Amino acid sequence: MKYALVEGIRLEATTGVRGNCPGCSSPMIPKCGLKRLHHWAHKSTVACDRWWEPETEWHRGWKNQFPAEWQEIRHIASNGDVHIADVKSASGSVLEFQYSAITPEERAAREAFYGRMVWIVNGNRLKRDLPSFQEALTYAPSAETKARSWLLSDQDSAIIGRWRGGSHPVFLDFGDADFSSPWLPSTGLIWWLTYIPRGRVIATPVHRQSVIDHFLSGTPIRGFGRLKPPPSRRSALPGFEAYRARKDARRWRF
Incomplete structure (x- = not known):
């Protein structure tokens, strides 16, 4: 502690x-x-606290993003058990920073106990998790959301599969891993997982600092803008060229 x-x-x-x-x-x-x-x-x-796990530098780094008075907040369950939340914001949101493996039963128990909470998960605990997540993104279609995101199956990646079934937001922190995309920053990125019906999940890259700021002051979590489709060649043709293009399109092709 x-x-x-x-x-x-x-x-x-x-x-x-x-x-x-x-x-x-x-x-x-x-x-x-x-x-x-x-x-x-x-x-x-x-x-x-039977839910407590040994603290790592990763835990401490996340905790230190928040005021000292928000850290390690004691709660007592109705049966007398003591639980200590990693961080509890002024608005009552609990942030749990999870490094160790966790069973679905313990996860459900924590979510039921804290109520309003989010998970921030270290994605680098197991070596296979980052490569499988990157591979899943490679073949995934874009999701129909305001921010740029991908639509995945919850079986596409081991770490996504382990965190399915919950009812609270999950953020994956892969540190400064390279996702080989010219529009993603090389640092300060985490992935917001939104689980939806039929075994699907929306993976949205967001600015790490915006997640911190959201719990500090209520500002929105910031993702990245969607790619705009290229302009139609036909609509881009001026005057006579546009007319000829429309006329040619009506001709029979043999």
Whole structure:
């Protein structure tokens, strides 16, 4: 965990300091080595939140895009279980940054518990996920949406298949992976997956910063404009040439 309570104040891990878990109040000790992120760990081997996963630099990078007071927010379920949301915005939206594998049952339980939430998923955990996603885009048709997007089957890519069946938005973060497209930026891109009936999904590339800004201040998430079809050659012909083209089109062809 990034924060523990030290004399009632939320603080990051510091060598020589002792704290208590914001979730269960049990003792925590700081882990401030050179190989891993500085973090707090329960003194016992039992974590209070069964949904918690070890934090990576990827987690921490996403968390740090949001105010400290939005991070690691404690919730108590009706059965007394403690759950700590990665980020909870001022408007009440929960953002869960998922790196580890997750079962469909746990995913459904989290969605039901938090209600208003989105998933931001690390797409680089398994080596095959990025190539299969890129290949799926290569053969997919464009989707009929305002922003440029692709219409895929939820079986076209392993990572798309693993995240089907939920009821909340999913964003795939492949870092600075190259999608070999002249109109996509080389950095600052994530993919918004919208699952629709009949096993289909719309994959929309959007600006990563616009997703962050959306939860910070409510501004729209920004994608990319659709390609405009080239102008018709016939309509582009001036005067007499347009007349001849229409006349020629009515002639019989043998």
